[in-house]
Amino acid sequence: METLKNGQPYDAKQVEDNIYKLWEDSGFFSPDKLSGTQINADSMRINADKRKPFTIIMPPANANGNLHAGHALVMTIEDIMTRYKRMRGFKALWLPGLDHAGFETQVVYEKKLEKEGRSRFKMKPEELYQEILQFTLENKKNIEGQIKKMGASCDWSREKFTLDKDIVTIVYQTFEKLYDKGLVYRGKKIINWCSKHQTSLSDLETKDAEQIDKLYYLKYGPFVIATVRPETKFGDKYVVMHQKDPRYANYKHGQKIALEWINGPIEATVIKDEAIDMDFGTGAMTITPWHDAVDFEIAQKHSLDKEQIIDFYGKLLPIAGEFSGMKITEARQKIIEKLQAKGLVEKIEENYKHVVKRCYKCETLIEPQIKDQWFLKMESLAKPVIASIQANKVTFIPKHYKKISLHWLKNITDWPLSRQIVWGIPIPAKICEKCQSAIIDTTHPEINPSDLNGTCGKCGGNLIKETDTFDTWFSSGQWPFATLQAGQKNDFKTFYPTDVMETAGEIIFFWVARMLMLGLYTTKKLPFTTVYLHGLVLDAKGEKMSKSKGNVINPMELIDKYGTDSLRISLVIGNTPGTSLALDENRIRGYKNFANKIWNASRFVVMNLKDYNPKAKISLNTAQKKNIKELQKLVKETTKLMDDYKFYIAAEKIYHYFWHTFCDKIIEESKEALADPKSRTATQYMLLEILTNSLKLLHPFMPFITEEIYQQLPIKDKKLLMIERWPK
């Protein structure tokens, strides 16, 4: 305390941790404390229980490492929103949480295992689970500390973790309800398989990669077919062409043709389907339904046989004959050599450019596989959300996300919910070993079915526990209502639906769209009314940060160097929603200078207030009145901008006012007036008035320094700046 008087430049390190403790101890991070305890005159009029709630649910950070620059932006923007609304007299709740982040965390942990020369495939699932749990809980603590470092004024008493028992219970209830309504089903469908991670992935968890391969034209009986993947062709016994293709008019649908193939003679069947592009290749192709999504669809449509050619480790199965057991990459060339020897290669087109799917984590080539998986039917869930968005019941900031969301929702496909990993919420079900039917069991998800004398109702077969876990987004997709339903008694009633969902534009489909669907379905209400999407935080050169590039900026280091306030305001000014931001240290340094400027201007004012008598009668001169008016104009403009979520302009305006109007003009001009006893008191009043209000306007952006200074101002009955009323 009294740090303002020591004449040193502003030192964030001396201030920030103490101030955070002051806030935390005050209890005002909780909206409960905000009701009825306000004693300053301005808020006396407000009846505690009539305060309107304002709620933001914090996107649960992945508890598997450190806060990154993107998190810093999340914490800053959401804290600005929360602090602003709190000062406006709302019952502000910002509910923090962390995510076990299923696949993401397991991948991080597997990398750690790899470094230690271990492998998850050599561990018992329970062992692995316990280890990751330990790891996650440690990281959870770490991240909580870092969130506090950011100055986040969230209500820690309501903190939630996606693996909390009450959360899991709610997730199970939702799952069961969806199952009972026939929206969840288990079935053999083609899925994206990552052979490294040994799990299925949703479409969103794969990324398209352009690559150049050879396109082989192979003689298939009387036809020539084009393929980049000859290694999948062993089981191909259907040749497909368009009904209208004149080249194949002589061939009838269902016609059998005997022909010589890779490992000997086979019988092929002609299939006519409009999915075929007559302009591509020869207009005829064979299909591999087990390993290609398009082929799978065709096979489904015509009830064709499906055979697995490649196992889950990317090796050829016995159907490949002499190639059995080979990795597909090495098999390809050898198969072509054999086909060439048999004279079955018509030609090879080099440099064929096409797009393949890769695992978004390890870039392993995705191998489509048919596997029993849990799916959620999305169409009927998407429909009401589409209607709500079209009726503008959800506001998107920036607004072009409305179209993007609608487009995705209108083309939605079923969501594969199950993952073959241990780290996650177990799917509460039992599977019949014999007939593969599934039974939902949310009451005893952990119990071995043999303890229940469980047998399959359909075939009498033995029941075993489902070992798959949920896609992590299935639980986080329920986050807004789950956190509040699992919370204190009236929380759901008071705070749901929430006001703003602020998160990265990147995860609009992964998360935002799914929250809207699951929220509306489960609670009959949209979980939030405003979606604020921020862009990526890039490095100073505008490149995406990545560990492999080595350009990751650690926000904690920036805080150490420049202070949290400087980092926060540099993340906000000029950063329009949805646009990515290049984080340049020079900028942060510039705002560190600003913090120092605030510090010194405040010191000047405080120094000149030693003899200030607030009760003395004052009369402002014309120039001073003008100054106050100008401040009021700024308050009005800023308030409007804050209400419009235009923090990037609001912050800049206050910055500009404080430095170039208050410091450069008002303070400079006041020096003379302070020296004159006749005008001294009025000048003191004016300076204190402008400084106090400026601190209030700045507080959401730079909470630490403003609170520290406020605590040192000679004002009677003051409390915390955090709960002071926003100026009018």
Added chain:
RNA sequence: GGACGCUUAGCUCAGCGGUAGAGCAUCUCCUUUACACGGAGAGGGUCGGGGGUUCGAAUCCCUCAGCGUUCACCA
């Protein structure tokens, strides 16, 4: 291939119908009693190209070009 976005001062970006703005960088001057993490001032842009609407366009419309993001089952 579709959708969306971007193109404004050397750099990073605001502005989005009324005679060009900020931060950083550059240059000149100033150890002025809050601050050199400072002050006073200066230079620098035909707002991607072309067309249109308008009394008036970075700002609205059309079109072209480049960049980026995202979605998509062409073997």
